[in-house]
Amino acid sequence: MILFALGIWSFLSHEALLRKLIAFNVMGGGVFHVFIAVAYRGDTAPPDPVPHALVLTGIVVAVSATALALALGGRAQDAADHD
Template sequence: MTLPPGALLYALAGVWITVIGLRGVLAEEDWFRKIVGANVMGSGVFLLLVALARRAPDGPPDPVPHGMILTGLVVAVSATALMLALLGFLNDRENGEDDT
């Protein structure tokens, strides 16, 4: 029996983490939890991409997905920051309406 390659296991884990994150974004009520879910989902996509870069068992890994992940990580953080800023904006407005 031949063992499946390690990269395939991580790719499958990436798929399921993405799906779990997606479920969090769609099914949770709380905004903060949705943001955490979006981050989990992002990690899953990145894990899948890193694993796909390692499909050929020999030689160097594919640098194109690596480049996409490198830039994607920074973009994902800025998306998180934007979501948090929007959440803060919503929060401030609701509190302001309560006060007046």
């Protein structure tokens, strides 16, 4: 939760793309940790595999989104340089 809120904060308060992206990933990390925490069911029971799978899916989605955002950012920089 703290990661989540920290992520939102720096997402909103930083201008630079790289910082925003790191903030987004921190935020996502916060959400994924909540899922992991939900999966824990005490020391004796095996953890719930469903949230683990959701986190894996979420990470891949976040990686893809970050890649596209970086490419767009690079392109915006190029376009600004040429203008």
